[in-house]
Amino acid sequence: MRNIYLILIICIMACQQHPAADYSSYLPTSQFKIRGDFNGDGNEDILYQDNIDGKGISIDSFPSHHEHDIDLIYEFFNQQSSNVTLTLLGEKGTDTLKLGIGLGLNYLNNLGDLNGDGQEEIALVVDYCDYSSVNSCQIYSLCGNRWEELFSFGIHENAFYYDDEDDFLEHEIPQFLEQKGNKWFFKDYYDDVLEEVEMQRLIIPDCS
């Protein structure tokens, strides 16, 4: 009898640590793919985004937020030790950029060669498993074979919410990262909260 109680207790503990993965509906995870010369060799590269679990297997769908609580969705990604990644297709010697646990990306774009070193920079916004609508846009460049964050600024995720699909701007983050002619301009949400600021020219440093 004592053994039965012991088994029951172990079972209850196990069930608490690993709740049954019984979700009623799923949505596809974000899978961005952009083109550009990110390593500066003169040839076009393809950079693709993935979301992998702790074993390196792609997580291609997640519980739908239309039918599940946000806590449960975050638990889904946390339990699998998910990692949002960016990889250059066919460039095995190049570092895979690992951005940590998240649902995926809200934004990924090739901004062109902003600092004139012959390699094109990328801008991205990670959709983290957090409870804040304040986020950051990060500018990365390949420095040698490793990705390096050269600049970042605050944004508000309201910029990604659209009433009308036609309002969606694939290449810009409205109010925070916009292109005028062939130049990029940005506004830092953190500065804007303190005192309303204008958009300013996006100038980034070289690799360290």
Ligand SMILES: [Ca+2]
């Ligand atoms: Ca290239």
Ligand SMILES: [Ca+2]
């Ligand atoms: Ca560059």
